[in-house]
Amino acid sequence: MERTKKVTIQDVARYANVSVGTIDRVIHHRGKVSPEKRKKVEEAIEKLNFNPNMLARALALGNQFTVCALIPSAPYPGHYWTMPLNGLEMATAQFKDYGIITSYYYYDLFDEKSFIKQAAKIAELGPSGVVLAPLFLRESKHFTAKLREKSIPYIFIDADIPHGQSLSYIGPDVKQSAYIAGRLLNSMLPEKAEILMVNMVKGFENASALRRMEEGFRGYFNKNGLEESKTIHALTIQSTRKEEVFREITKYYIKNPEIKGVFVTNSKAFLISEFHRKHDLDIRLVGYDLVEANIAHLRNGGIDFVISQSPVQQGKRAIQTLFDFFVWKKEPEKIQYVPLDIIIRENLDFYINFNRHNQNGIKNNQ
Structure with missing residues (x-):
């Protein structure tokens, strides 16, 4: 490999399937490293033509x-x-x-x-x-x-x-993620249905990603000729406080009683799910991210799909x-x-266990 490609210590760690700390201990002959891991590291250094002295020289400059x-x-x-x-x-x-x-x-x-x-x-x-x-x-x-x-x-x-x-x-590619949300939600709805896109932000116009999200979400229905059979509404709630969200969604549902599906554009889908369950509403729901509250509502069926954005x-x-x-x-x-991962109740435990194994899990992250 040419040196101009600048192989990094992280490249070596990935190749050897060990931590950067292990690479460092092998290079500097300090700490305990098992013979098996040491061999993997040495093979990776040789295979990738990694020159640890380059890093050593950088560190010698004492830069922070x-x-x-x-x-x-x-x-x-x-x-x-x-x-x-x-x-x-x-x-x-x-x-x-x-x-x-x-x-x-x-x-x-x-x-x-x-x-x-x-x-x-x-x-x-x-x-x-x-x-x-x-x-x-x-x-x-x-x-x-x-x-x-x-x-x-x-x-x-x-x-x-x-x-x-x-x-x-x-x-994430926010526009594509919302397009996916549209496809997921549509898969659960009858031929004709009204859909609500819920934003919980201070102001829609000053939120950097929401306009592209709405374009992506509506884009799925437009691209597939569903704009006449699926009516899409949008509601911006300038709070994530439960009582305020409940008040605004109550007023909206009273005026729009035919809503059959909801897409929540942040990690607060659990609030809408809780409202639905409290009022015994059969409304399909898609949201973002494996926060603890969303996990609970994914398990109990209040949320149908969660899109995780790593x-x-x-x-x-x-x-x-x-x-x-x-x-x-x-x-x-x-x-x-x-990556964008689509998570449902049936594969939820896999993602939780996988994330924990890779030190990116729910307990460690939250």
């Missing part, structure tokens, strides 16, 4: 790389944003010996001012790089313009801003990408889509 992560706060255990945070923390721990330091700044999903305040702190600090969840569109554009002025690279996670000039976007991997890959950029000067792909 400060990463600032600006993401939504998680107001309670089991909230969606505990999962990307977990991924960021895992990767930071993995690379801490190589100069990566991550500081975390949190903003309120229903308060743009909190975003502005935290973004200003980061801009003043002038870090080596930034990981950003750009969920407030206007404020994110203003912040990233400041980062570009200071030549600070930034990575988007969870949501992208088209033409946002990020180093990379790591997350939130832990988003955080891990963001730090990995910045590490490769800082140390190896490796330009990442502009778009790094994460």
Whole structure:
């Protein structure tokens, strides 16, 4: 393999199917490593033509790389944003010996001012790089313009801003994920049905991904000639508080009693499921992400499908990408889509066990 391809220690770890820590112990002859793993590592180093001295020289420079992560706060255990945070923390721990330091700044999903305040702190600090969840569109554009002025690279996670000039976007193809949601929901509905798309955000127009989500969702029905048989409504609720969601959905269902299917565009499908069960409503439901509350409602049948967007991997890959950029000067792909997993009650336990085995599980993430 040509050296210009810059084989990394992570490439060796993946090839040998061991941790980066194991590679480090073998290279530097420290700690305990089983003979079997040592052999795997040595074979991988030889096969990939990895030169650990390159990394050693980089470390000898004594560089530290400060990463600032600006993401939504998680107001309670089991909230969606505990999962990307977990991924960021895992990767930071993995690379801490190589100069990566991550500081975390949190903003309120229903308060743009909190975003502005935290973004200003980061801009003043002038870090080596930034990981950003750009969920407030206007404020994110203003912040990233400041980062570009200071030549600070930034990575988007969870949501992208088209033409946002990020180093990379790591997350789902939100338009495609909503298209999939449309297909899943349609598979459970009668020939003629009314469908509701529920957004729980401060403001639809300033939410960076929701317009593309709606395009994707409606796109499935338009592409398949279903626009006349399936009537799609949209409801934006400016809260995720249970009592407020229940109040708004009650008013909507009174005015629109023929709703047969609901697509929730965030990880709060469990709130709609709880409302349906409380009022004994037979309405099909599709939502996002394996948060604990969604798991419970997937088990009891209140949620039919959950689309998982690999939130832990988003955080891990963001730090990995910045590490490769800082140390190896490796330009990442502009778009790094994460897998979209379709989860139902019948395969739920498989995903939970698989995730736990890979240290990305529900308990560890939430």
